[in-house]
Amino acid sequence: MELKTIKKVVIIAELAIKTDILNLINEMQAPGYTLYEVRGMGERGVRDYEATPLEYFKNIKFEILVDEDLAERIITAVMENYFEDYAVIAYLEDVQILRREKFKPRQN
Amino acid sequence: MELKTIKKVVIIAELAIKTDILNLINEMQAPGYTLYEVRGMGERGVRDYEATPLEYFKNIKFEILVDEDLAERIITAVMENYFEDYAVIAYLEDVQILRREKFKPRQN
Amino acid sequence: MELKTIKKVVIIAELAIKTDILNLINEMQAPGYTLYEVRGMGERGVRDYEATPLEYFKNIKFEILVDEDLAERIITAVMENYFEDYAVIAYLEDVQILRREKFKPRQN
């Protein structure tokens, strides 16, 4: 079986920048994303919407499968725009797929 | 510490084929799985059960830790049977474990 | 872009040891974690809180981004203390980050 390696961009962030990230995904024409509701802890303390049901404590996670090139552009954009003011981390992982076309940037 | 590398099969799909995938996991005697409820966007548009609470918009995600051999068989089966008609993506990742036996196919 | 590789520790376990793992994370001064609610199946059978709403059937998943060294210590501690009596698996993955400092052990 012939597998190709592409990147998975992972962004874990506070709810406040959800729309921003969706817009970013859209502008960069990423072919898709998967979204989770998570809880967590990091530099900005514990963020647990279940324990304290205030929207401010909601954490979300995006996974975006894309080519390496786009992956780096997305992660850079997130870092530049949000790392200073918001609770957010971002990282990359390698994933192996069968059909590369599915994860090419969208053509409008 | 001696770590071994095995595969994680990831399947993100619409709810309609959940039972099918569970059956597949069972038939292929995979030793286990982990299941998430997610939202997402891809070729078949936005799938967000929270935003539009119709079962049809539910997305699920399976993670299955198995040997490379079984991993490839699972991903191939999913691609062959569901890619044409359903919202679904599948990919592989490398993971490092301590005890390989735990993730061998089940013996009935 | 210069990316560094660090480890993601993944622990999937029954709810009963959630507090224990949080304590472990705290004692080992891991810089953060992300927590999911999941369902699953493994050696100890199907664990699906949605299908059988008894706390005993709740499954949780931790992801902890740390240096390789701490990663191995965490996974070893989990294996030694919980593998015999509880439903739990643990594994490692490689992830690529931009700023290594963010994922250094906390200094108190």
Next chain:
Amino acid sequence: MDNLINIAITNLISPPILFFILGTVAARLKSDLDISAGLGKTLSLYLMLAIGFKGGVELSRSELSLTTGIALLAAATLSFLLPLIAYGFIRLTTKMDRVNAGAIGAHYGSISLVTFVAGTAFLETHAEYFEGFLIVMMVLMEAPAIISGLLLARRGLTVAQDKRKPMLSPKLLREVFFGWTIFILLGSLLIGFLTGERGMAAMAGFISLPFIGFLCLFMLEMGLVAGRRLEELQKFGLPLILFGFYMPLVGASLGILTGLLIGLSLGGVTLLAILCASASYIVVPAALRHVLPQANPSISVPLVLGVTFPFNILLGIPLYYHAAKVGWLLVRAG
């Protein structure tokens, strides 16, 4: 005519309808107002349980008659026929392929529970009685519609597609006969029937007192959902959108005629019209994902939710009631 306008306005200025409008407005203005999916599911469960139970108690009050049997048969037949009509209209007026035309047919042959519930609330404010077995009629209007739509749609499948999914799979049967909506409706109906007045006395504080309030919450959610999907109508041609308006009128007319023929009460005739006019957006699209995955729900669902549902709720119900009344008085007079 003046009377119709009065009825229509009374309908519009009732809490459930106004909450539906509130939801639509919030969705259009992209407010973050939101009803969680979990609450939505709970509300549907509640509505089905309440309406089923009340119907069962109502049934226990009356004797089973031949009319009941005929009515049930008629409901199933209508549900089988409506998809044919819908399919015909769509194929004639649009370029839709067979598969999707058949799928849409299945939606329109089936029913929308909330529209039905809104109808019962409407009848209550007009103090109109209706037969308990109307709820059984509703339950019987799902399976025939799916099968009829499926027969039409499958003529559009390629040989390969056709092979992949046999027509009468166990999946189809499970989806169609053991679905949760049918279970809870028929189950509650049976329980209402068996426990009768004693059951009603015990349950009234749950299924009657807060009923309209729960309906309002549900209508608020329906407004949000409908409002969010309005955009998608832009890519539809005018003929398809028009279909979403006239098809309920066709269905309602058939329903009224049938209801008068069978000899239902005025409330019963109105509800049968509502059943025929309304289209499914829960059960049918979910079932079709299993048995006709080639059909694209992004066509049928926005049509049903964005056009037909609001039309029925806002204007249809009072209109059908008025028409049923005219017919009913004529029949009585004749």
Next chain:
Amino acid sequence: MDNLINIAITNLISPPILFFILGTVAARLKSDLDISAGLGKTLSLYLMLAIGFKGGVELSRSELSLTTGIALLAAATLSFLLPLIAYGFIRLTTKMDRVNAGAIGAHYGSISLVTFVAGTAFLETHAEYFEGFLIVMMVLMEAPAIISGLLLARRGLTVAQDKRKPMLSPKLLREVFFGWTIFILLGSLLIGFLTGERGMAAMAGFISLPFIGFLCLFMLEMGLVAGRRLEELQKFGLPLILFGFYMPLVGASLGILTGLLIGLSLGGVTLLAILCASASYIVVPAALRHVLPQANPSISVPLVLGVTFPFNILLGIPLYYHAAKVGWLLVRAG
């Protein structure tokens, strides 16, 4: 005898029981009918709050007497003794190891809130009064059962296992005394007691009017859960399954005797029998995961949920009531 049959039938044909049966049937037919875990949790919370509050108001109406103290002591004692009896039966009739036999004992010494609530609903249809402190008795029947079962089970641990988890860990105490079920039950009871009639007037629209309806929803979920776990009984031997039937009878007998001795009302005797007969499937298995992880909940939970719970709900409650009545009349007469 004729009387017992009547009582049993009235019990069976009541909405809560019928919804339980509906849930079981849906689960067996693999319908996708489902009550979300979130709704289930809300319903338990509601039932506990309502039953606790009502009990508190009831307590505020009566004077505290010696009987109350004796009753509370008796409840704790029964809860400590029942695991010993259960353990004995299991070890004699099956090949179960000590750890799991002790764990099962803990389940049967403890109680099932829903069974208790179903009992109060049953008593209400028979217009039977019961003492408010029964709810305190219920609360006192958790900790002793867990400790007693634990003492039995730990004799089966290896030295290594024994070391890993000390018997009296702070975890055990937290689980047993600060668990949410105890908190909400005792808390609501206290609030009901403090606010009395004024509190009841303010809360009745919430805790009384829709009570049976919420109970029905909860019973529906219980039916689904019990139905789904029936399969697992197949791997059990007959002796263990029989235990699931006769152990509640043993418990109920002890409960009735004790209740009569203490001098409880007929309703009180019945409820004490129900408490003794019922077994825990929420609190005890969760606590044991913390303090006795070697015990396998896949043995205890299907036994309690698949056998004992349905038995008590469908047949046990009317039976215990009947037996309690006979005993009570004898005592009165003697």
Next chain:
Amino acid sequence: MDNLINIAITNLISPPILFFILGTVAARLKSDLDISAGLGKTLSLYLMLAIGFKGGVELSRSELSLTTGIALLAAATLSFLLPLIAYGFIRLTTKMDRVNAGAIGAHYGSISLVTFVAGTAFLETHAEYFEGFLIVMMVLMEAPAIISGLLLARRGLTVAQDKRKPMLSPKLLREVFFGWTIFILLGSLLIGFLTGERGMAAMAGFISLPFIGFLCLFMLEMGLVAGRRLEELQKFGLPLILFGFYMPLVGASLGILTGLLIGLSLGGVTLLAILCASASYIVVPAALRHVLPQANPSISVPLVLGVTFPFNILLGIPLYYHAAKVGWLLVRAG
């Protein structure tokens, strides 16, 4: 004075307040008692819908007068002024930077819905009428507070930070004017107003009968949340914590004076005091994350939830009522 103590005790021994205390105790004892976020959201939705609807019906009963207009204007003005006062106190007594001082100001200029609802429940037990437009006043007390706090805070931003987020972004407007709380409150108010007595008759079984019960559940959750955040106060200096106590008193005084000047009913004066005294922990912190992300919600939220909210609920409300009464009698007499 004796009267005040009586009022305070009656307030403390009411189910909602006791459930709040129960929640706090459970949180402090680290019990696993928990109200899911989903249920919490449903409860807020319910409270807003019910309070909005009742206010609307109340409005439909009275004629719109000049007082209404003046009252609305006064509410917006107070909400704009209070942040200035709060900012002044904080900057004078603590070392807090401008950004966070301004952010805290915004919280205290805005309002807490639950405190308001608890106030209405309190007034009901004292059989005090209040004007329906108080709910519109409440709605008008969000936007001015956010804008006022923002103006103060932005003077503390660096040039770079200032550029990143323009002051009057569309985001701000959306957050401030189309937020779900405003939508549901104003929407329900409008629906209540339009449907009037007929609407009330249909909805009473939902929005009146179980109201106190739902409020109790919500207060239980508030207790849990407040209790869990108490720890965080340890890192605060005494001056900041004191601010959490005296700022509501300042706000309430201003509210009472304004209410008396406008000529509100005694109930209305009390509620305006409560609005001024209470601080936001839902709308404002969420909005500030969008428009002032440099502010740290881990300062403002524990202060509001851990100090001001409990203070208002436990002691503030009866105090403000008493003070309002004294003032009101003076005015009447004079």
